[in-house]
Amino acid sequence: MITNLALADTFGSDLVKGIGAILLYGVVGLLLMLVGFYAIDWTTPGKLSALVHRGLPNAVIVTASGMLSMAFIVVVAIFNSASDLTEGLITSLVYGLLGIVVQVLAVRLLEWATRIDVGSTIESETFAPASVVVAAAHLALGLVVAVGIS
Template identity: 75%
Template sequence: MLNLALDPDFGSQLGKGIGAIALYAIVGLVLILLGFYAIDWTTPGKLSELVRTGKPNAVVVTSAGLVSMAFIIVVAIVSSATDLTAGLITSLVYGLIGIVVQVVAVRIVEWATRIDIGTMIQSEKYSPASTVVAAAHLALGLIVAVAIS
């Protein structure tokens, strides 16, 4: 015989799951915003304005930076404790540390390659060097994300 009855605490578990999703989404959004401002702060020029006005190199570099930050945040959440409060705290801490490490590491790679990032991101014309900077963002974001796990 098929039993279609739900577990008595199904509603409670569902509510906790929805609450956890909302809280992790808030932590993720805060970390993405902090990551964006960290990239903006450490990159010459006002990235938000350069992206808004369609500077192709600024768009490439910023997009890669945001995706790399997302790698770090996702792995921080996945690696966090199973207890919701502890999980939120560890996600936030791992995410913040990951953002700092990733931003510093990308700046070192930019220095080592001698790319004039300030001039490049302000250019109206696409520069292949922006792909190198974007690749550095993505590669280092993945490295930091795996280090968290």
């Protein structure tokens, strides 16, 4: 019995296109994650990156949850992008940026409504339970916004 293991004629070009798409979506994803981090940093009292670098536990918790919430938004924006590569990259970028704006505004509104002093919470040298509430707000609203994109 002879089995033919030949590859399809378009295998090579399809593989190269797939690799290119992965790299381009990776760049878009990285860009959106950076924008998301700076949006969180800019709208949160204190300089998050400096507070994280100092190892302040509440700043680490809030920043990590913010990054995870941004990742939810970016992943869903990419997953639901158009099938055409160019259109897909554009829709991912637009949906991702809009999702980041909605996420940041929603978290700030929720923090205001709960009257949590985020600035003093993230600058505390010791663990503050309120940081878990802020982290939960980030994650929950990130999921809500991500589902809204889909």
